[in-house]
Amino acid sequence: MASLILDDIVIEQDQRPLLSLDTTVAPGDVVTVMGPSGVGKSTLLAFIAGFLSPAFTPRGRILLGETRLDTLPAEQRHVGLLFQDPLLFPHLDVEGNLAFGMVREGSRRQRRERIHEALTSVGLEAFAKRDPATLSGGQKARVALLRVLLSQPRAILLDEPFSKLDAERRDEIRHWVFERVRHYRLPTLMVTHDEADARAAGGRTITLGDTP
Amino acid sequence: MSRATSYRFTIGVLPWLTIALLSLPVVSGVLGAMAPAFGYLPVLGGDSLTLAPWRQLLEVPGLVDMARLSFVTGLASAALSLGLVVLFLGSFLHTALYRRIQRWLSPLLAVPHAAAAIGLAFLLAPSGWVARGLSPWATGWQYPPDFAFPGDPWGLSLILGLVIKEVPFLLLMSLAALVQCQAHERLKVARSLGYRPLTAFLKVAMPGLYPLLRLPIYAVIAFATSTVDVAMILGPSTPSTLAVSVVGWLNDPSLSMRFMASAGAMLQMLLTLAALLTWWLLERLVALVSQSWWRDGRRQCGERWLGGMALTAMRLVLGLMVAGLAGLALWSVAGYWPFPHFLPWPPTAHNWQAAADDLVAPVWQSLSVAFAATLLSVVLVLGSLEAETLKQRPLRPWAQVVLYLPLLVPPVAFLFGLVMMQAQFGIRPGMAAVIAGHAVFVLPYVFLSLAESYRRLDPRWSQQARSLGAGPWRVFLRVRLPLLLAPILTAAAVGFAVSIGQYLPTVLMGAGRVATVTTEAVSLASGGDRRLTAIFALAQLLLPALGFLLAMLVPRYLFRRRQGLLPRAD
Numbered sequence: 001m002a003s004l005i006l007d008d009i010v011i012e013q014d015q016r017p018l019l020s021l022d023t024t025v026a027p028g029d030v031v032t033v034m035g036p037s038g039v040g041k042s043t044l045l046a047f048i049a050g051f052l053s054p055a056f057t058p059r060g061r062i063l064l065g066e067t068r069l070d071t072l073p074a075e076q077r078h079v080g081l082l083f084q085d086p087l088l089f090p091h092l093d094v095e096g097n098l099a100f101g102m103v104r105e106g107s108r109r110q111r112r113e114r115i116h117e118a119l120t121s122v123g124l125e126a127f128a129k130r131d132p133a134t135l136s137g138g139q140k141a142r143v144a145l146l147r148v149l150l151s152q153p154r155a156i157l158l159d160e161p162f163s164k165l166d167a168e169r170r171d172e173i174r175h176w177v178f179e180r181v182r183h184y185r186l187p188t189l190m191v192t193h194d195e196a197d198a199r200a201a202g203g204r205t206i207t208l209g210d211t212p
Numbered sequence: 213m214s215r216a217t218s219y220r221f222t223i224g225v226l227p228w229l230t231i232a233l234l235s236l237p238v239v240s241g242v243l244g245a246m247a248p249a250f251g252y253l254p255v256l257g258g259d260s261l262t263l264a265p266w267r268q269l270l271e272v273p274g275l276v277d278m279a280r281l282s283f284v285t286g287l288a289s290a291a292l293s294l295g296l297v298v299l300f301l302g303s304f305l306h307t308a309l310y311r312r313i314q315r316w317l318s319p320l321l322a323v324p325h326a327a328a329a330i331g332l333a334f335l336l337a338p339s340g341w342v343a344r345g346l347s348p349w350a351t352g353w354q355y356p357p358d359f360a361f362p363g364d365p366w367g368l369s370l371i372l373g374l375v376i377k378e379v380p381f382l383l384l385m386s387l388a389a390l391v392q393c394q395a396h397e398r399l400k401v402a403r404s405l406g407y408r409p410l411t412a413f414l415k416v417a418m419p420g421l422y423p424l425l426r427l428p429i430y431a432v433i434a435f436a437t438s439t440v441d442v443a444m445i446l447g448p449s450t451p452s453t454l455a456v457s458v459v460g461w462l463n464d465p466s467l468s469m470r471f472m473a474s475a476g477a478m479l480q481m482l483l484t485l486a487a488l489l490t491w492w493l494l495e496r497l498v499a500l501v502s503q504s505w506w507r508d509g510r511r512q513c514g515e516r517w518l519g520g521m522a523l524t525a526m527r528l529v530l531g532l533m534v535a536g537l538a539g540l541a542l543w544s545v546a547g548y549w550p551f552p553h554f555l556p557w558p559p560t561a562h563n564w565q566a567a568a569d570d571l572v573a574p575v576w577q578s579l580s581v582a583f584a585a586t587l588l589s590v591v592l593v594l595g596s597l598e599a600e601t602l603k604q605r606p607l608r609p610w611a612q613v614v615l616y617l618p619l620l621v622p623p624v625a626f627l628f629g630l631v632m633m634q635a636q637f638g639i640r641p642g643m644a645a646v647i648a649g650h651a652v653f654v655l656p657y658v659f660l661s662l663a664e665s666y667r668r669l670d671p672r673w674s675q676q677a678r679s680l681g682a683g684p685w686r687v688f689l690r691v692r693l694p695l696l697l698a699p700i701l702t703a704a705a706v707g708f709a710v711s712i713g714q715y716l717p718t719v720l721m722g723a724g725r726v727a728t729v730t731t732e733a734v735s736l737a738s739g740g741d742r743r744l745t746a747i748f749a750l751a752q753l754l755l756p757a758l759g760f761l762l763a764m765l766v767p768r769y770l771f772r773r774r775q776g777l778l779p780r781a782d
Binding site for chain 2: 049050074078080081095100101103104147151
């Protein structure tokens with residue numbers, strides 16, 4: 001796996017700088033981005049993922065190893081994105097959601113087996129045909145991450161992914177997610193307001209909006 | 213009665229009045245058309261039930277062709293419009309092109325059907341602008357060629373005319389629906405999983421979007437299978453569509469024809485129902501076939517080709533609309549304009565001067581009817597939406613169907629029944645009946661235009677006002693209405709435009725006593741005077757434009773010192 005390199009990034013809004021950042025996230029590292037509301041944390045993730053609104057003007061380069069990402073359309077960046085809401089597609093069952101995310105390799109039977117393995121690995125093998133709406137918050141979060149992982153991303157972005165989980169479930173899911181991204185050696189950038197998220201991530205913390 | 217009680221009473225009553233205005237005319241109109249279809253209309257001597265009107269109807273030469281034409285043109289125009297809208301949204305959502313088109317949607321929607329159809333007819337006619345532009349250098353034509361277009365026997369020009377008006381309508385309906393079904397978020401997920409934009413749209417946004425578009429699409433099918441004004445201008449005449457023939461039989465000097473016309477109106481309703489049923493079956497089939505495609509993991513499906521096709525078709529549709537309207541403007545100032553000259557030269561104001569006297573009465577009647585119908589609709593819609601807010605409960609599914617009822621039942625069927633009932637009960641046709649008839653069609657559009665903004669208004673504004681001691685009337689009149697002034701005026705402008713464009717309710721409910729710019733433009737379109745037709749079609753176009761201009765300028769003027777209330781460019 002390659003590092004995610006944010007090379008001299010500056011994002012402007014109305015010709016005024018909103019944020020600037022220059023950092024590298026190594027494979028398996030989880031870097032936390034914190035800062036007050038409106039400082040541009042989610043805007044940074046939108047820029048990396050390829051969804052930056054035209055209202056913002058970005059400068060700098062985003063690299064994944066040798067590949068320059070910021071010139072590619074979103075779907076070609078191979079950057080997995082997890083939001084506050086798991087956003088499981090309501091018209092598909094759990095298996096359908098995972099099949100949607102999975103890279104199209106091998107026969108249909110092989111793909112189905114891989115989905116079954118993935119669900120088994122998180123103890124959700126009995127939930128393949130379930131309507132996503134009937135899952136608990138923690139189960140939804142797992143399926144959402146599995147969907148991202150099956151798409152074989154080369155980096156992961158987490159946009160306050162645990163903020164809507166029950167307090168009792170949050171710790172468990174948090175550790176599970178971080179364990180997975182480390183296992184797959186994915187460079188991971190997480191935006192959060194919760195310092196507990198940053199502590200659990202165990203990596204560096206960048207605070208945007210800090211006065212130098 | 214205390215102020216709070218009067219507020220609760222008023223707000224409680226208005227939704228029921230709205231439901232009554234929408235459902236009673238439709239239901240009683242259908243029943244009113246049904247009785248004469250089986251021979252029962254005492255005022256015309258029909259005292260017993262009989263199948264004679266149906267037998268008479270089945271003997272009409274070309275009846276099957278009429279029905280087939282209405283059915284095919286209705287379904288084809290709806291399918292083409294939906295296909296184009298879906299491919300365009302899928303390929304160009306979140307692009308600058310989409311945002312540009314989005315800005316033009318309301319003005320495009322405000323163009324009355326008849327004006328758009330007349331513009332298209334002038335554009336595509338043998339001596340139209342297209343033929344002039346290509347002649348003689350490309351075609352060799354020194355004289356207008358001899359072909360029947362518009363008015364072709366297959367209904368192609370009719371389909372085209374319907375598509376150019378249905379595409380803006382479906383696009384506008386999609387705007388709110390896209391937000392409602394979280395399409396933007398779904399697309400982000402799919403794109404981050406490697407899906408190309410169009411495939412992502414078709415696989416994850418459409419399954420959420422389509423259920424929200426279902427009723428507008430059904431309304432499009434109902435309109436397209438039963439339109440009268442557009443079919444009179446662009447459709448064939450031998451035979452014409454079923455709806456046009458029914459109106460012809462209704463206006464026949466022989467009153468006995470009204471029994472057969474009733475049967476024809478019932479047949480039109482069955483035909484529209486059959487078209488809706490066919491569409492519903494197609495929906496099921498597509499959903500079934502799509503199941504495995506949604507999850508097969510393919511990230512793209514001919515994106516470039518389909519996107520290019522959508523772009524070309526969208527440009528063609530919008531270009532035809534704009535060129536048609538520009539053609540109207542040229543004809544209105546054309547003096548001698550021989551074929552194949554591309555432009556009339558020199559332009560003249562004589563046509564307008566000559567038509568000025570003829571314009572005054574129809575313009576005045578159009579304005580009066582549209583103003584009254586819109587005012588009535590806005591009051592009822594505000595009451596209904598305020599009641600929804602008060603109860604903190606969204607519209608129930610059955611109420612939503614009632615809202616669409618006048619758009620789902622062919623107007624020719626229920627308006628015809630209302631005319632029969634007017635005759636039966638001795639009610640004089642005239643202005644009041646026309647205003648009521650227009651309001652039935654205006655109200656759903658005002659509701660659809662305003663509902664989203666009304667529901668999105670942050671409830672904390674009212675909570676803040678209440679905590680400062682304001683009663684419910686004061687909160688409604690002094691807080692909610694000013695905050696919502698811009699969308700209310702826009703919804704009123706949409707309603708005004710809908711009213712200006714109404715043909716059938718004016719003709720049937722007014723029994724010829726009320727002449728509006730639309731009724732005049734449609735009747736002139738079948739004659740030979742293109743200059744006068746163009747002037748009336750332009751008048752038909754300018755009145756709604758005036759409404760939209762006022763809707764835009766009034767809030768800007770009133771709130772010129774209130775930055776928070778000025779429309780934002782987003």
